Amino acid sequence: MKPPNRWIVVALVIKCLLFAYFSVQVNALPPDQYVGALFRVYDDTKGYYTPVELLLEGKGYSRHGYAAFGEPEIVPFAGRLPGILPVYAPLYALFGEVWAKQLVILLQFLFSTWAAFALGFIAKTWFPKNQHVD
Numbered sequence: 479m480k481p482p483n484r485w486i487v488v489a490l491v492i493k494c495l496l497f498a499y500f501s502v503q504v505n506a507l508p509p510d511q512y513v514g515a516l517f518r519v520y521d522d523t524k525g526y527y528t529p530v531e532l533l534l535e536g537k538g539y540s541r542h543g544y545a546a547f548g549e550p551e552i553v554p555f556a557g558r559l560p561g562i563l564p565v566y567a568p569l570y571a572l573f574g575e576v577w578a579k580q581l582v583i584l585l586q587f588l589f590s591t592w593a594a595f596a597l598g599f600i601a602k603t604w605f606p607k608n609q610h611v612d
């Protein structure tokens with residue numbers, strides 16, 4: 479297998495450094511704004527994760543006592559697209575809330591890294607080095 483181009487390695491190293499930097503910044507927040515080491519709870523975060531957690535608890539895809547809306551009872555909720563459901567639900571069922579949220583962040587990092595690598599590969603394939611515009 480041919481080794482990757484140096485610029486791809488440099489880009490991935492920079493991405494890892496940025497990830498580490500922002501992870502440290504998350505930990506500089508007040509303790510009530512983060513779950514575990516990487517996951518920050520901010521504004522509408524509960525609108526994405528709470529319905530999935532309640533679904534797995536048998537309460538339906540809903541929000542329950544969602545403080546932003548002052549709802550004390552279970553209310554069916556379709557305010558957010560359930561795209562996080564197939565990723566977060568199995569992780570939540572297997573590992574619980576804290577670890578599942580950390581793993582979601584790590585999966586986002588891994589997929590975004592792969593996407594950056596794939597974009598570079600596509601660009602290299604479509605635009606060869608010796609191609610000239612006349």
